[in-house]
Amino acid sequence: MELSDDFSFQRLETTDDIEQHLDLMRKVFGEKSRVDIMVKKWVDHHPTMTLKDFFVAKHRGRTVAALCLIPSEWCIGEIPLKVAELGCVATLAEYRHRGLQRELMTGYHRRVLEQVYDLSVIEGIPYFYRQFEYEYALPLDEQARIRLDEIPDYECAHTIRPFASHDVPKAMELLAQSQHKFYVHDVRGEGIWKMQQETRIAAEYEFEGYSVEQEGHMVAYFRMSQNPDNKELVLREITDVNQLTARSILRFVKETGLRRGLENLVCTTSHHEPFLKFLAEAGRVEQPQPYAWQIRVTDCLTMLRKMKTLFEKRLESSAYSRLTEKLSLSFYRYSVLLTIEKGAIIDIQRLESGEDRVVRFNPTVFTQLLLGYRSREELERTYPDLIVRPSHKGLIDVLFPKLPSYIHTAY
Numbered sequence: 267m268e269l270s271d272d273f274s275f276q277r278l279e280t281t282d283d284i285e286q287h288l289d290l291m292r293k294v295f296g297e298k299s300r301v302d303i304m305v306k307k308w309v310d311h312h313p314t315m316t317l318k319d320f321f322v323a324k325h326r327g328r329t330v331a332a333l334c335l336i337p338s339e340w341c342i343g344e345i346p347l348k349v350a351e352l353g354c355v356a357t358l359a360e361y362r363h364r365g366l367q368r369e370l371m372t373g374y375h376r377r378v379l380e381q382v383y384d385l386s387v388i389e390g391i392p393y394f395y396r397q398f399e400y401e402y403a404l405p406l407d408e409q410a411r412i413r414l415d416e417i418p419d420y421e422c423a424h425t426i427r428p429f430a431s432h433d434v435p436k437a438m439e440l441l442a443q444s445q446h447k448f449y450v451h452d453v454r455g456e457g458i459w460k461m462q463q464e465t466r467i468a469a470e471y472e473f474e475g476y477s478v479e480q481e482g483h484m485v486a487y488f489r490m491s492q493n494p495d496n497k498e499l500v501l502r503e504i505t506d507v508n509q510l511t512a513r514s515i516l517r518f519v520k521e522t523g524l525r526r527g528l529e530n531l532v533c534t535t536s537h538h539e540p541f542l543k544f545l546a547e548a549g550r551v552e553q554p555q556p557y558a559w560q561i562r563v564t565d566c567l568t569m570l571r572k573m574k575t576l577f578e579k580r581l582e583s584s585a586y587s588r589l590t591e592k593l594s595l596s597f598y599r600y601s602v603l604l605t606i607e608k609g610a611i612i613d614i615q616r617l618e619s620g621e622d623r624v625v626r627f628n629p630t631v632f633t634q635l636l637l638g639y640r641s642r643e644e645l646e647r648t649y650p651d652l653i654v655r656p657s658h659k660g661l662i663d664v665l666f667p668k669l670p671s672y673i674h675t676a677y
Contacts, residue, residue, distance in 0.1 A: 274324045275369055278317040284309060286329035287322060294356035304470040304677075305354060308336070311465060312677065313457025321373050323357075323366045331357040331366040335374055338676040339453040340385070341445075342637065343576040346453070350378050351676070352388040352395075371398055378564060384572070386562045395560050401633040402558035404450055404671050409554050410533040410542055414499070416549035417520045417531070420513035429475030429487055434459050436484045437477075440505040441674070447506075447538060449638045449669035452676045461677070468675045473502055476518070478511060486511055490519065492528060499523035501533040503674060504541050512544035536672035559673065561633055567602055567616045569636065570595075574611050577665055581609045584664045593661070594622035597629040598651075625662060626653040638669035 278284055291302040308315050314337050323331040336351040352374060357366055375398075378386050388395055389406055429437070438459060445451040462468050463475075471491050478486040488504040499519060507515065519531055533542060537553065545551055563569055581587055586609065593604040598620045605613040620626075627635070628651045634640040635652075642662050645652045654662050 278320040300470040311461040321370045330361040347384040349385045350383040400560040400562045401630045403561040403633045403639045404559040407557040411552040414523045420517045422514045422517040424514040425479040444506040448672045450671035497529040538670045596620045596626045635666045641668040
């Protein structure tokens with residue numbers, strides 16, 4: 267649909283722009299959503315996000331649609347990635363279906379290219395973002411639920427106290443250690459830690475932080491909040507723990523929750539966290555079906571080149587350690603050729619032909635394989651246009667294994 271001259275597209279610039287943007291957040295997401303509080307936090311405190319990262323559509327000077335780019339850093343196999351998160355996509359109801367978001371997305375993706383982001387990601391609503399080449403490719407919204415009164419009365423063998431600013435350096439170390447078990451994970455820098463600690467807000471929710479000490483030394487930390495309307499105590503984040511530490515924390519959260527008149531403990535953490543294993547030992551745990559991050563790879567060739575050393579390590583520890591081959595990965599409209607000599611990848615280049623039929627990938631679905639979200643076998647069963655000849659199935663499995671990943675709250 268062609269837009270009239272009454273519409274304009276711009277970035278946030280003035281105080282009035284900011285106030286209109288916050289008002290749009292309240293109108294679209296609701297007064298209780300706290301999305302406007304989260305946006306105000308970014309404007310006032312985010313260490314790298316600027317007003318140029320907020321994209322708005324105006325009709326006769328009134329803000330009617332918006333989205334933003336939240337910069338962050340992730341790692342894949344400890345290789346750093348520059349990531350743009352697409353957030354707060356909002357349009358007033360009476361202005362929908364006019365192509366405003368498509369125009370805003372064009373500006374957003376232009377900035378992604380200009381700022382050389384490796385990935386663009388979003389937690390957003392189902393299906394809508396497929397039109398912009400996003401694919402579900404990492405776990406999101408994993409949960410575990412248990413009634414507080416089903417948790418045994420464990421002994422508390424640790425000191426649990428409110429988290430303080432001086433705990434941040436040790437907490438950063440503990441979080442980094444916990445993230446090593448995840449193939450893809452985020453990197454929370456000092457600036458983000460400072461923002462969260464000063465505002466006591468992570469994403470849009472207020473949290474209480476606690477340090478867990480043993481013999482005067484911090485061995486873990488956790489964050490929680492509460493949802494009184496649903497009588498829930500929500501464990502938002504926790505570092506790796508052993509059984510004794512987990513039981514101390516469970517004793518603490520049970521007593522805290524019951525004292526506040528709450529009924530359920532909800533853990534919005536990865537299913538691969540050790541704490542979840544010990545929670546399952548405590549009683550009957552429900553784990554609803556999780557959602558997934560929607561991800562768009564900015565440039566496949568660049569990503570594969572960044573991951574070169576990771577591919578070589580996988581070859582070295584496999585039966586393909588001395589492999590010499592020109593491996594063509596066909597994406598139908600083009601190919602990526604990996605030249606491998608005695609297990610070393612000496613060149614990765616793009617070819618404008620996709621005619622090689624040994625390994626064929628649906629380019630969007632390939633994101634799931636690249637990020638370890640699904641195995642080659644799972645994807646072949648689901649997508650007929652992801653095809654690997656028997657001669658190369660083992661090699662593809664070595665290069666692209668299925669591995670656990672998790673993204674902690676990065677803002």
